[in-house]
Amino acid sequence: MTTLNTKRLAKIMKALAHEHRLALYLGIAQNNDSEVDAECRVREVAKALTLTAPTICHHLKELVNADLIVTEKRGKCLVARVNRDTLAEVEQVLVTVRSGWRHFF
Amino acid sequence: MTTLNTKRLAKIMKALAHEHRLALYLGIAQNNDSEVDAECRVREVAKALTLTAPTICHHLKELVNADLIVTEKRGKCLVARVNRDTLAEVEQVLVTVRSGWRHFF
DNA sequence: TGGATATTTAGACAACAATCGAATTGTATT
DNA sequence: AATACAATTCGATTGTTGTCTAAATATCCA
Numbered sequence: 001m002t003t004l005n006t007k008r009l010a011k012i013m014k015a016l017a018h019e020h021r022l023a024l025y026l027g028i029a030q031n032n033d034s035e036v037d038a039e040c041r042v043r044e045v046a047k048a049l050t051l052t053a054p055t056i057c058h059h060l061k062e063l064v065n066a067d068l069i070v071t072e073k074r075g076k077c078l079v080a081r082v083n084r085d086t087l088a089e090v091e092q093v094l095v096t097v098r099s100g101w102r103h104f105f
Numbered sequence: 106m107t108t109l110n111t112k113r114l115a116k117i118m119k120a121l122a123h124e125h126r127l128a129l130y131l132g133i134a135q136n137n138d139s140e141v142d143a144e145c146r147v148r149e150v151a152k153a154l155t156l157t158a159p160t161i162c163h164h165l166k167e168l169v170n171a172d173l174i175v176t177e178k179r180g181k182c183l184v185a186r187v188n189r190d191t192l193a194e195v196e197q198v199l200v201t202v203r204s205g206w207r208h209f210f
Numbered sequence: 211t212g213g214a215t216a217t218t219t220a221g222a223c224a225a226c227a228a229t230c231g232a233a234t235t236g237t238a239t240t
Numbered sequence: 241a242a243t244a245c246a247a248t249t250c251g252a253t254t255g256t257t258g259t260c261t262a263a264a265t266a267t268c269c270a
Contacts, residue, residue, distance in 0.1 A: 006131065010124040017122035018258075019115040026111065029202045043216065055259055057218060076216045076267050087203045091196060097134045098192045123228080148246065160229055162248055181237050181246045212270090219264070227256075234249070240242085 004089045012090060015066035020049055021059040028069055029082045043077075109194050117195060120171035125154055126164040133174055134187045148182075 016022050027045050046056045060080065063069045068087075071080045121127050132150050151161045165185065168174045173192075176185045 006128050007124055010122060010127045013118050013127065014122035017115060017119035019112055020258085022115045022118065023111050026202065029205070051258095052260065053217065054219080054261085058258075061218095073217085073266090076214095078217065082202065084203050087199055091199045091203070094192055094196045094199070097131065097187070098189050098196070100134070125228085156228095157230060158247065159231085159249080163228075166248095178236090178247085181244095183247065213268105214270100215266100215268085217264100217266075220262090221260105223258105223260085225256105225258080227254100229254085230252090232250085234247100236247075237245085239244085 004093060009090070009093060012066045012068065012086065015062050015068055018059070020051060020055075021062060023049060024056065024059050025063055025068060025082070028063075028080045109198060114195070114198060117171045117173065117191065120167050120173055123164070125156060125160075126167065128154060129161065129164050130168055130173060130187070133168075133185045 016025060024045055027048065043053065046053055049056070060069070060071060060078075063080075064071055066086070067083055069080045069082050071078055073079075121130060129150055132153065148158065151158055154161070165174070165176065165183075168185075169176055171191070172188055174185045174187050176183055178184075
């Protein structure tokens with residue numbers, strides 16, 4: 001787990017900075033608690049977003065790359081779940097900033 | 106205070122999604138608690154980031170536009186401070202997502 | 211093995227965004 | 241009013257990214 005410096009934080013933000021990608025992320029988060037996180041996210045969500053599969057694939061890669069989600073192949077399909085640790089890290093920064101911490105960078 | 110839908114959240118994220126702009130934001134946050142928030146942020150931070158004034162100006166506008174900061178002109182100079190409400194809103198979403206809320210969109 | 215379904219890669223294109231230099235506007239001071 | 245300093249606007253350029261189609265790869269099942 002890398003330290004959350006400005007560069008890495010910017011990368012995480014960037015991954016969430018696009019409406020479609022954010023919706024994708026939130027969609028994954030939604031279906032995340034259920035033990036049955038075992039459907040084909042990609043194709044399913046693709047429809048909901050009226051985007052093509054390659055585009056979704058591209059967005060997924062960015063989310064993975066920012067450590068926001070992890071993916072796993074199950075049979076033909078791909079399942080994804082959010083990485084709560086990353087989320088917690090970001091939360092931490094926001095709280096810190098909001099409460100006026102001075103030693104960030 | 107607008108509702109924090111996907112679109113608006115994406116916009117906020119986008120404002121923080123660039124390394125320089127994030128650094129700018131964090132810099133503003135840093136000098137924020139002090140009652141003496143009364144220096145020329147822009148030119149000052151511009152030097153720290155090795156960017157030109159127009160570029161900083163551009164970034165500031167995006168931060169303002171995302172409701173992340175508010176600016177105020179004091180004499181020749183510009184002072185800025187973070188909008189904690191927006192920050193709190195985002196925090197709220199992250200906490201919500203992390204704890205598995207299902208009713209976001 | 212062959213067909214069906216799902217994801218990924220590759221390549222192309224259009225839209226967007228970051229940056230700069232030059233010129234402009236605003237404000238204070240003399 | 242003139243000068244000096246700070247910020248902004250404008251226009252151009254360059255690099256990045258979201259999206260698509262077409263093709264490739266992977267996995268399951270009959």
